[in-house]
Amino acid sequence: MTDASTCPVVFADGVKCSRRIARRGWCHPCATWQDRHGGLDPNGRRSVPKRARAEVLAAALAIPPNAEGCRINDGRFAADADGYPTVKIQRRMTRVTRLVLEDKLGRPLGVDMFACHRCDNPACVNSGCLWEGDAAANLHDSMAKGRKPTGAVASRSKPTLKIEDADVPVIRALAAGGTPQKVITAQFGVSQPRISRIVNRKRRAWVE
Ligand SMILES: [Zn+2]
Numbered sequence: 483m484t485d486a487s488t489c490p491v492v493f494a495d496g497v498k499c500s501r502r503i504a505r506r507g508w509c510h511p512c513a514t515w516q517d518r519h520g521g522l523d524p525n526g527r528r529s530v531p532k533r534a535r536a537e538v539l540a541a542a543l544a545i546p547p548n549a550e551g552c553r554i555n556d557g558r559f560a561a562d563a564d565g566y567p568t569v570k571i572q573r574r575m576t577r578v579t580r581l582v583l584e585d586k587l588g589r590p591l592g593v594d595m596f597a598c599h600r601c602d603n604p605a606c607v608n609s610g611c612l613w614e615g616d617a618a619a620n621l622h623d624s625m626a627k628g629r630k631p632t633g634a635v636a637s638r639s640k641p642t643l644k645i646e647d648a649d650v651p652v653i654r655a656l657a658a659g660g661t662p663q664k665v666i667t668a669q670f671g672v673s674q675p676r677i678s679r680i681v682n683r684k685r686r687a688w689v690e
C-alpha cells in the first residue's frame with residue numbers, strides 16, 4: 483500500500499519501502515541513505531549496478547558448458563557455505579545464480595523467491611538450469627547431492643567489528659533473501675549469534 487504518509491521508495495528488487503515518512507518525503511532510513519550517498523535517489527538502493535551485473539554475467543557465460551550443458555563454477559567465483567557461486571558487490575554478497583536468473587527473466591526475482599537448480603548442482607551458473615522457486619524449493623536445492631544445513635557457527639570471524647545502523651537493513655535483506663547467516667557473519671566480521679539477534683529483531687528493532 484502506498485499513500486501520502488508512507489515512503490514511496492521502491493527497492494530495486496521490487497519491494498516497496500512503505501515506512502512512515504520522516505523527512506523530505508522519505509522514511510528515516512531512506513533519507514539517511516540519501517544523506518550518506520550524496521543526495522542520490524534512494525529508489526533502487528538495493529540495486530546491483532548495471533556494470534557490475536554485466537561483468538558477472540559475462541564471467542558466468544565464459545565458463546564452458548559441460549556435456550549436460552551446465553556451466554560449473556571453476557573457481558572464478560567464490561563459493562558460499564552452500565556451494566553457490568557468489569560475488570561481492572557494494573559490500574554485499576550476491577549469488578551469481580540470482581543475477582543470471584534475473585537476466586533470463588528480465589526482471590528481479592519475486593519477493594521471497596530464490597534461484598533454484600534443475601540440475602541439482604548449486605555450482606552451476608547456466609541460465610537454462612535455473613528457475614524461480616520458493617523457500618521450500620530452495621531448501622530442496624541446498625540439500626541436493628547430500629548437502630544439508632550444518633548450523634555450525636563460523637568461529638573464524640572475529641567478533642570485534644561494530645555493526646552500524648546502516649548495515650542492519652542490509653543484513654536483514656540478505657537473510658530475507660536466503661543468504662545463510664554464516665555467510666553474512668563472514669561478510670560483516672561479527673559473531674553469528676549477533677547476526678541472528680539482528681535478523682530476529684532482538685537487537686536494533688528500531689532500525690528499519
Ligand atoms: Zn523508505
Ligand SMILES: [Zn+2]
Binds near residue numbers: 551553603606607
Ligand atoms: Zn546446470
